Amino acid sequence: MTLYILRRLAAGVMLALVILLIVFLLISSSFDDTARTMLGQGATPESTAALVEARGWDRPVIVQYVEWIWHAVQGDLGQSAFTSLPVRSAVVDRLAVTLSLIVPALLITAILSVLLGVWAASHGGVIDRFAQGISLVGHIFPALLLAIGLVVLFGVELGWLPATGYVRFGDDTLGWLRSITIPVIVLVIPGVANMSAQVRGRMIDELNRDYVRTLRTRGISSRSIVYKHALRNAGSPALTVMSLEFIQMFGAALIIENVFALPGFGSYAFNASLQGDIPVILGISVFGVALVTVVHLVTDILNGWLNPKARVH
């Protein structure tokens, strides 16, 4: 098992190296633009060249790449070209904000989707139609629309929840809870729409399998068949859907962070990219790949737990 995790992590590192190289190559054309943007209106060809040289951006890309990796291995991801803030701690701070949205959103999505999906699949009829209706509604209203609507309603008109801003968990737990409530709702609704439909489908498939009939013929209760046997077998595909949902939420978080003025990972990446803040872009790429690798790894391990056939020996 340890070996397996190590092997997977090694593969993740390889992947990160390749992706970084790609990012380096793609970005290498914009060093001058970045320098000019940094210098602002006083930029001249001379001062631009001087800055590029001072930053070491005039050296061959491969040299910079190797050097960057060398520093990264030592835990130093450099500093933002614009804010001089250390990239690592900035990314970690921003990631913490985004994760504090996404993780609760994902958990809630998972719980609601499983409940809804399982109910729909095992009750049929009205409950099933209700669940499918919810899924449809979630598909029709884009996250964007929901975000705007909920802010106006709860934040501005009713004033129940803060319209903007982020409170750190450690500072004020209740405040944190209030500050993430609307964003989490906005993430959860489309998530549930998608995932509950998937869970429902998987559950229906499972409930039609032969072993379910055989279990029934042994007098095993419907509850055990649905919640113990079918759910566990439906669990592993649902888990994969969930891991994809997790990655997708990072994209959605970008828009949500923008609307709610949250200092998250997405908006950080967005700003860095707009400015051409090269060290930050690189740091974000590394964290992005690391995150996805870890999510896939965790998914696979959980999958192994759910599904003995997928278990690693």
Next chain:
Amino acid sequence: MSTSDDPTTQTVRTHSTEHVITAGADASQRTPTWKKVIRDPQAAITIGLLAAIFLIGALTPLIAPHGPNDADLSMVNAPVGTSGYLLGGDESGRDIFSRLLHSINTAAISALIGTTVALIVGVTGGLVGGYFNRATQSITEWTFALLMTLPGVLLLIILMPVTGGDYRATMFVFGFLLAPGIYRIVRNLVLGVKNELYVDAARVSGLGNVRILGRHVLSIVRGPIIIAAAFMAGSAIAVQSGLAFLGVGSTEIPSFGAMISSGFRNLYVAPAQFLWPSLLLGVITASLVLLGNALRDTLEGSKPKAKKVGAGQRVVADVERDGPTDPDALLVIRDLGIAYPGVDGAPNEVVRGVNLSLAPGDVLGLVGESGSGKTQTAFSTLGVLPSEAVITGGSIRFDGRELLGLDDTSMAALRGSAIAYIPQEPMSNLDPSFRVGSQLVEGLRAATSMPRKDAKARVIALLDRCGIVDPQRTFDAYPHEISGGMAQRVLIAGAVASRPKLLIADEPTTALDVTVQAEILDLLRDLQHELGMAVLLVTHNFGVVADICDRIAVMKEGEIVENGAAEEIFGAPRHEYTRMLLGSILDEDAVRTDPPAAVKGVAS
């Protein structure tokens, strides 16, 4: 690679879980796919809606009253209904209605580029990765895993310096990010199809790889691809809108996202402005998702419907509870009818007027060819008919008690304890996620409410009794870790664990090798003697019947044509159908005697 020589699978695959033949099925099967799609209301409505929207988009240059960027400063935030400005003007004095129309085209182009790139890359990758050798497979797999690992939207944003924010370039890149989804679908289908016998047959017919890929593989992949394309188009449009909302790319390009963004900024001045693009965007993406779902249902055959678990069997006729009882019989089935809804909705009876009687300790063989209704009869006795099935009449009496009309809880109490079941296909009848032992213990405890420890001891003893060499090890094994023959022994142990009065065995040996079959039959016979169970053995194999049954009932097309003691029927079959069946048996005398044929045609 051969699948049939894989030691874990069985060579023989019979289709004895009977197919319910539905009347008029032939006609509907030949309907062209597109007609079927059009006939589905959900597909028809969404296609119509999308066609209408995109047609309007295409006609925009003709019907839009203004250009997308024509600005009139006097029309800034003009209210809805202003002359010439149907939906009013935006913050720059542009006509919202015209921009809306132009945005349709942007959405269409986004969807087109994203989907096309994804399809080209994904399908090519999937065909190559699925069809060719291992090295090619691992390279494509790795490449697409790489694409998959890139956090999509983040990447699009990081790449802004490269794409320049141009939405077409962005969608081009996005296509690559969508491609792994298609790749997965295609590769899995190809891997499946590659081992399909008809692809082997094509290879044997001398078709080259390209021709096979194009002709046999692609045709199978087509349906799922069309479905995936609908979903991808939706997500391409949604992503393009999201990026435009954030302000990536030129605002000269009219798009829903840019319009929503502008409306959001103007939320307090003209709250309706962000509504129009949001609504249209919502309608388009929702239509694509719904269309995808509808296509999935029509092209892949509709998925089974959700139904209440434990709802019990449906009985539409009055059951005579007080009919005459036969005190000697354990199971009496009288005049049983079972129907399934046909294509046109009318019920289609698959079992008609079946009468059976089984005394305690008796072994009855229910024999027939596929589709004869024998399995349906067995299921109805267990109370596990599929939910579509309807019992149209008759009575099933077990131990003097009428089973038809009992709710599932009462049936569940009987099942496992008094009536047990052995299925045909051993592997698919074990829950793959639970250890063999725990499944058996759960069943035993459900039937007897025995303490866990005792139940475990009993199960291990039973496994031992059923001829499993290392019972503890099998107890702790997962189903995929044991062979088919062993799995069948496990299932038998599970069935007899609670010492039932009646054992219903549905083709219990059909999936097994002959030598294993003989052992299993021995086991069944011994257990039957030991426990004094009555056995209802459903089979198509007269050899099996001859080996174990006291009495035989022969079924044909839902009816019992002949019923009697085994010796009588084998010795002097009365019904013509029975005679025909017995005549078809390739017995030991049917040795080929004619010499090898003379070679004709081309001499070697």
Next chain:
Amino acid sequence: MYSTRRTKRRGASALAATATALALALAGCGADSDTAPPDGDPSADRSLTIAVQSGPNSLDPAQLIDGQQTFVWSGVLDTLLARDPETGELIPNAAERWEYNEDGTLLTLTLRDGMTFSDGTPVDADAVVASMERTRETPGPVQSKYSQVTDVTAVDPSTVEVHFDSFDPTFLSNIALGAGAIGHPDTLDDERTATDPVGSGPFELDVANTVPDNTYVLKKREDYWNADAIPVSTFTVRVMPDPTAQLNALQAGEIDAGTVQQRMLGQLDESAFTLSQIEANVVFVLEILDRAGETWPALGDVRVRQALNYAIDREAFVEGLLGGLGSPTVQIFNPQGEVYDPALEELYEYDPERGRELVEEAGYVGESFEIPSTFLSTAFEPTISQAFSDVGLNLEWVSVPPQQVQSAHMSGDYGLSFQVAGFNSDPSDAFSHFVPGGFSNPQNHSDPTLDELFGVINTTVDYEDAIPTYREVNAYAVEQAFEVPIAFGGTTWAARDGITYSTVGGLPPTIRAFGFE
């Protein structure tokens, strides 16, 4: 080198907001007041939370950027000079006095006594020299402002001499901004300088409660030399790129003050908020980069340039796109300054017919131009395109990603550029718009008349004496239509009742613009 304008700092802010909002935010406004707040009691526990559209990129003196970013960095770092909030004139700050030699190549600054950094070390000539020398040598946005400085020396603990190659008419106004920020000499090169410098200013950064780029919490220093002028004990600056989010926060009571877009004003409950308007602190201008007509001959023709000035309906622009907050103009100088001339506004009344005639006369009908489309220009593009076609010209907006905006403007690939320019000082504005190499003149256009006028300016050390020449520059530039100024834009600050915001336009925004009733 010449201007406080920053066309970009935080892309998202720009993108999420309209250009108007952005420009107003960047230009900001500021005040510097030696007087104590009205009630005389600089309440020990009064706090103020405001929203800005962009946070400070860095607190390193060599990396400072003006505009709304000034709120934070000017809290932590003191500047040598300041500007009078009523008149915009230069006034003493850390430097009590300043004096030029005859030809303007030596500037002597006399520092105030008794100033300290937040760690207690004195703010003296050595500190000033160390900061200025470092800024001069460090690549960054401030460096260019030292382009003519050859040496900075400390004569005694309170006297600093700045030596120049030649007279720099913009230098004094620059040291009232980032170029005059004083950093702590011992820690200047430490990593903390960018994020948590040992400060010379009125506040200390409360690092524990500060989230960089999101929330900055500043705690007042009671040992600051001018502590009485600081009206609050805690000053919180929240970064909210999105104007709608800002308004929501204001209404929800999450912030005390913020800028509000003109068209959103209707949403505010007038009884609960005090509105302060700054009439003009930016100018919307279509800059003609190829004034010599080297690549686009049409732009070298004064008739075409004038035609463009006739083509734009400035009144409608102000009403339609600026929500009425602003005024039409044909000049780029601050209307509250000394150089601006109301009489010039008579020129170029909206007259597309006349414009068309001029274009026809010049023979450039149907000529097409490309112009970078940036987050600044988006809201105005349709109107400007319309104006071009009204006089028989075509304009094509080429989308430029934010990180290339600066490059596009300077590249020489475009003959035109749309800018929302914040005011600095009149000299700085003159240099940046009309001198070769100035930001608005990246293609180094020169003109004999302008050369001559700037020759005079560069040798007139006393600003008062140079004012008439600046006016001549303005008049000549308007006549020659070197640019197409469109309108001045203003800002509206909304604050919780009892809080006021007052300053003239074009000044760096600081805490001291706020008043409490």
Next chain:
Amino acid sequence: MSLLELEDLRVSYPGRGFRARHVEVLHGVSLDVDHGETVGLVGESGSGKTTIGRAVLGLVRPSGGSIRFASQEISGLHGRARRGLASHIQVVFQDPYTSLNPSMTIGDILAEPLVVHGATSRDARSRVRSLLDQVGLPNDAIDRLPREFSGGQRQRVAIARALAPGPQLIVCDEPVSALDLSTQARVLDLFVDIQRETGVSYLFVSHDLGVVRHISHRVAVLYRGDLVETGDAATVTSTPEHPYTQRLLLAAPVADPARQREKREERKRLLAAHA
């Protein structure tokens, strides 16, 4: 000279997992099939019988030994050379539900191998008609899809496809085991009739001794990758020499209660003797 000669044929599959050892499923099998002859290949699952068929068809690459067809070594052929053999060696698979492409009409399925080998579509069509006739299917089958046919009819289509290029050898891989009893007998009769008519040879793979006995001239018995017994059908299927063949024979139940009882007892004696 036999039509097909296998000599010391070995096949191994890569094991599961990374760098797993290869698993040999055939340990050197030698066998021959003469012109116009049916050789039955019997064995249980995992015995390697299907693999032999697939090796002959070129769907599996042998790891050793040789396969000669009409005196030509064919085990190493691939690409064009291998495809050239298509008109000589054909196949009928076990499962009539998956051996026909569900999206092609019967006409297309049957014409495909003909067109590949250069027939015009008109010629192909008339050949298809005669093939359908030969296997006892109605002419209107040509435009219908496989799913419109029953299992037995589909297997007839598969036989017609195998016959289309006029092969000398047809590998039959469990062609009747998925069929109902009554259908099974009719399809077997069809095989025999066709052989008499055309002189084609069959390599007939099955797990069912009864079926093999019915159709084969000679029978070979496979057990875990080894050929344990070969001989003429009557001998091998009634008085086998090898203990495995005996066990196999005794394990197959007969449809006569009395005889089956005897057979069962005999089997138990045999097992007891070997235990």
